Amino acid sequence: MAIFQNNIKRFLLHKLNFVLLMVIPLLFIVLSFSGSGAQKAVVGIIDHDHSLLSQRMAQSIKTQADVVTVTEKDMRDQLINNKVDSVIIIPKHFAQFMLAGRSVKLQSFHVQESNVSSGIQTFVSSYLQDVHLMAGSARGDKNMFYKALDEYQKNHLGLHVKSTDNSGAQKEKTMGALGFVIFGLFMIVSVSSRFIMEDKKLKLYNRFFTTPLSVRSYNVQNILSYLMLAAATILLLMAVLVFGFHATLGPSLFNVFFVLFVFSVVSVSIGILISSLAKSLGQATALSQLIITPVAMLGGCFWPISITPVFMQKIADFVPTTWGMRALTSLVYGNQLNHVIMDLVVLLAFAAVFFLLASWKKSDIAR
Template sequence: MRNLFLLTLNTLKITFRKKSSIIVYLILPVIIVIFVMSAYSSMDAKIKVGINNKAQNGVISKDFVAALSRQDKFKIQQVNEEDINNFVAEGTIDCVITIPFDFDKDVSNGTMVKIQITSIKGEEATAWVQNYVNYYVKSMIMLGKASGKDKATFNKLYKSFKVQTLTVHNNILKDESRDKLKTVQSIGFLIMLMLQGATTTSGLILKDKKEKTYFRIFTTPVSSRIYIGANILANMCIMLTQSILVIFASKYILKLTAGLPDLQLLIILVLFGLVCVTLGILLVAFSTTTKQAGTMAILIIIPTCMLSGCFWPIDLMPKYTQQIGDFLPQTWALEAIRQLQNGKTFVAITPLLGILVAFALAFFLIGMYKMKNNENFKNFI
């Protein structure tokens, strides 16, 4: 244990020997994540909502549009049906609400009405719109059922509803969907930085091999297990520090609501940190030079982060790319965060955490097996 502890401290000392390393490993990730969060804060401007009202002569549908217009978060624009796809694709509007022809008749009869919301930004980006639409439509349906399909009774109830509860005030319902989206996407960038940092630090093994330090260490009572274990432990210390700093910055500097307890988020990031470290070991095992390891890391990290939704909501990608993402650890880390944000318990996401552990174990075992059977260490260039 003493040798493990000393080697861990030595690895950290070598890593942070240059002051610039503190910036690269600890400060820069936090700055980048804060920058990403700030960029997503621009989304806090009014949501541009297009309205395609097919029930133009309906009193209730007109009141519905008027109620949407009174919401501070919405900027309403009338849209023709043939322009919906173009406007949404170009980003002219964030989403389009299509009100069906029989809207007034259906809600007054207490029957379910399907309000179509067209968007390419995913449910997280339009959750506030969806929440308000659901609130309004469900309220209308309840009035219709309470009236027993009697038009006079419905009109009386509807008049009372308009006076008392037509406007949902922002101080009653707080929109946390934006903060949740910022959290997921900023964590996605942190995941990329964790992967790059871990593979870089694991590259110290290659440096030791090049300088023959790797072989001199094993002439001492230190075993290869202790040496690799110290590298993993040092990396995990860096991962843990990065995660704590990012969580602190998002909560106490940017005042974001992550949508899940800090400790649970930290556990997910630490487990993914273990995946990062073991992936670094795997890359080192299959590399003969630090340049080769760095190239492999770039070729693996960037594309897999893109496929797993680290840089943008995964809903924006085609179905087949989402299915490819299911084979990547980043996907399961982000999915665990999303499920906790959506109300799942920590126990409910343990299978997702188990998948992360399985990835880490697989990377570690393959890497160690390759290292053990590699006979070309002394030919390192």
């Protein structure tokens, strides 16, 4: 097990490896859990109707949350940067359709499903149902409708968006932290490809095969060493989440560990593929950096995929980080491992394809 031991020693001797796999994710985990979860919700409203009814509804929402004006252009940035918890879009002809007795559905966006965002949606839905009933009773009479609406808003206590616990907010923070754990594990792409390229650069790659060591043994030991590093990273970061921040990781810690470990197999496979394609250490490093951050962004490690443009959401289905985050989200929100079988199958399929491509490239070179 000379290759296995050598890789572990090399990892321990280089501080950069700790920074990539552990320190950077730890810093972002701390940021994910920073701040108070007891702050009042902030709701952005985009009013395309500018009617008396839309103004009344905004006033009603103000009893439940802080209301700010946003535009569709900056809405995504406001959500990503946590400046607003939810955004509600009031369409044109909103008042006209409501007074005509037609049901109107408002578009709403939020970063993560939580007790706060769910409460706001429930409040707005209840408000619209009541307004629809009043409009039906008024039968198109605006004066009667707005008189009833004014009385309703004076006397209606409403649903106050509060929670007896912070489990929803805690789950949001947990998913934000797990996104950076995935990002940290994805850094194994850089570590594994760099180690193999260093072996080639120092001619160790060729020397190994002048000994009884076979190509298969070399590859197996490499893979096992990277997976051991991944397992240690997962255990450390999960310990920080559970004992340091009391993160809500769902019904089973083992399930979360298993999904993260399967994802690390994908990371190792990509690293080995890069090492088989690159002709130098510089190329391997450049390819790794070109892949890691964009794929992490597309896959929802830094922000939810749901707030990205539709074309990016379609592209996201073809990157492994998406399937890792989907599986983790399902587990954190109470599901068991059998609910994420498809996500795990897709991740393993990614790994198999990358390993096969790396093997094909090596055999091709051997010719």
